[in-house]
Amino acid sequence: MSKVILITGASSGMGKATAELLLKKGYIVYGAARRTEKMKDLKQAGAKILEIDVTNDQSMVLGIQQIIENEKQIDILINNAGFGLYGAIEDVTMESAKYQMEVNLFGLARLTQLVLPHMREQSNGMIVNISSIGGKIANPLGGWYHASKFALEALSDSLRMEVKQFGIKVVVIEPGGVKSEWSDIAMENAQKTSANGLYGKMIQKMIETGKKFKDRNAEPEIIANLILKVIASRKPKTRYSGGFMAKPLLLLRKILSDSQMDKMILGQFK
Template identity: 50%
Template sequence: MKKVALVTGASSGIGMETALQLQEHGFQVYGAARRMDRLSNLSEKGIQTITLDVTQEDSMVACVNTILEKEGRIDVLVNNAGYGSYGAVEDVPMEEARHQLEVNLFGLARMTQLVLPSMRANKFGKIVNISSMGGKIVSPFGAWYHATKFAVEGFSDGLRMEVAPFGIDVIVIEPGCIQTDWGIIAANHLKDTSANGAYAISASSAAEGLIKFYTGNSLSKPELVGKTIRKAVLASKSKTRYLIGYGAKPLVFLKRILSDRLFDKVIQIMMK
């Protein structure tokens, strides 16, 4: 019997590559996203697609129940849906801050709640939470984004200890700089939020830097993350964390050995 995997945020980048990797290695995969038209690449390859908005309770419940009715189980949940809302803390409207938390943290948490009863009943499950090296280190103008990823790290640690007795494992993936639209979206948010006012000069510089960096050729490809997730869910004993991709290990290492203020200076220089 094929194991069943649900991948959220599967319309592009890491989510799409993860869905493809799992399908190639024998999983019955459901790729989920808000817009079904953006899932056509997956459906053309035989992957089941399903609509999902992780900010809407009805959508999340319907997604999980539909899969359980068809398959009777969900063995792997990859919580990948998320985005980067960048802007100076002083400038970001609280409505947007709450939306960042809804997508990156509370949506992840609610999807986890919904799949756990099935996993407990089957005495097996793999919950893969996509964090970031940004759950270990911080950059200016990303305070709300980093807050969500730091929260995902702590949430995952607590969850892992709770569900281990039921045969369920929790795996945290911490990508570095990956060749996706994430940086462009973050840069656009930064421009929209802090293009004027006290932070305009440094925010505009940081936004242009993000765009230049994320349209360059030095970043790791999303296939790296997809392959890592596939290896993690297939392993009999997975690592609790996978720190991977461009810049991730050296920057997290520097964070460990430098003082906070010295690390701040390093990041500020890099952002110029």
């Protein structure tokens, strides 16, 4: 029987590309997002569409109930929903910071809680958490985004060890630069939050640097193929990376000191 997969954040970018690829490979795909109107093409391709807001507990509970009622199982959860709240830590309101953590971490954790009993009953399953190289490397002006992804890395490590006894695997994907609406939203948030204050020059430099590299970002299909490789593997690794500059930057993070990394990163803001 085909495996049943739930993908959050499936209305655009990496989530949508992954849903499209997995449908072509014969998986039963449930695509979840708030903006279901953006998934009409996925529905026509055979995906089953769920309106799920990862900050709304009831929508998550009902979504999982619907999958189990329809399929009697759920094999793979791909936690892809997320966004980047950018702006200086001094400027970002606590309300906004809490919302960033709610979307990128707590919503993901709650959805994971909801699928685990079903995977445990099956004695198998897989949780794929979409992190970022920003879960290992922090840039200025993205403190709360990085905090959410650093936390996701640790949460995934703990979860992996907890659920191994039940035959459930946990894998982290760390994308680098990928073409999507993510960066536009992040830069818009940064401008709204800090462009007119003490950090305005840093914001402007960050936006200019982002524009320089935008065309070199990887297509979302690169990450979709990486996810396919993970879920098709009998013994997947704990972490995978892909996309523009992902592997070189992660290597530099391993070999450079904090002060060397700071110097390299801040060099982009001069």
